[in-house]
Amino acid sequence: MKKALVCGAGGFIGSHMVKRLKREGLWVRGIDLKYPRYTETEADDFLIGDLRDPHVCRSAIDQRFDEIYQFAADMGGAGFVFVGIHDADIMHNSATINLNVLDACRKRNNKRIFYSSSACMYPEFNQLDPDNPNCAEDSAYPAQPDSEYGWEKLFSERLYLAFARNHGIEARVARYHNIFGPEGSWFDGREKAPAALCRKVASAKDGGEIEIWGDGKQTRSFMYVDECLEATCRLTRSDWIGPVNIGSDEMVTINQLAEMIIGISGKKIAIKHIDGPLGVRGRNSDNRLIEHKLGWRPSKPLIEGLRTTYEWVSQQVAANKKDD
Ligand code: NAD
Secondary structure, rough: EEEEEEOOOOOHHHHHHHHHHHOOOEEEEEEOOOOOOOOOOOOOOEEEEEOOHHHHHHOOOOOOOOOEEEEOOOOHHHHHHHHHHHHHHHHHHHHHHHHHHHHHHHHOOOOEEEEEEEEOOOOOHHHOOOOOOOOOOOOOOOOOOOOHHHHHHHHHHHHHHHHHHHHEEEEEEEOOOOEEEEOOOOOOOOHHHHHHHHHHHHHHOOOOOEEEEOOOOOOEEEEEEHHHHHHHHHHHHHOOOOOOOEOOOOEEEHHHHHHHHHHHHHOOOOOEEEOOOOOOOOOOOOOOHHHHHOOOOOOHHHHHHHHHHHHHHHHHHHHHHHHO
């Protein structure tokens, strides 16, 4: 039986990955600071532990795994990453996790490891025009990410590539672009635009209004979590190291995203623009390289993923109201 380890298995993407690997018939160990918040984990073995501690890392990686997925990071949406007060923690915590995980892999002769970098590592100067952002993989240098989160991702992806070069680690590196879906953060300060907007719309009265940070003309693309897992498994099981974008290329403005969610809700809701943390002006996944190397590209329309996510977030909002 094939064995997998999922680091960050209590988080959004990690908990979905555990479910997928179990469906495929693998034996799965998860590790995280916490259990998944919204569902029981399906992992065969789940360790509560802090990957900043090298001893914990070594006890999680105490045997040969066929596949290791490294999702653990100190991260969140714009309200977490762009406000400045978490910068030292983001850099220190996530870099320490990656240093420890790779060291433990080397010591236990574990080779195949997937690392989730982020589109936030791309230079800000290529993402000033909302209609024409450049996020081709080879545009990464000269580097100028607009957040410490992005700088840590850039450092860590280089760390994985260096361990591949010098220590025989079979690293697989992807740059995720805004992954969304049910069972992710929606109200704890780490939520991203799709979940946050679903919450605002679900909480608003018919005829009411919601607030959006900035003028809403900034562009992004959003990939549904199932497609992210598909691309991640394809890359991990391929013979190619990356780095490669994993994201949707259906680019929308934040205003359009909000209108889509309002449309799904069936309510009449106005949009009010307020000041808030923003990030780059435009971003879209460039999917030419993944298509060329893996013969795959995402195909699920944004609206479909939003319907499922809106339904889940509105259930959370309703359940929370009952608890109040
Ligand atoms: P998440 O915050 O839901 O999951 C990360 C998990 O890591 C959390 O459960 C957290 O408890 C765990 N963790 C943090 N510090 C830890 C520690 N010291 N020891 C053990 N566990 C620890 O985030 P996610 O959305 O599932 O993202 C997973 C990965 O993908 C992250 O590395 C993130 O940077 C990357 N990524 C995500 C997106 C996205 O849109 N969701 C976009 C780009 C990159």
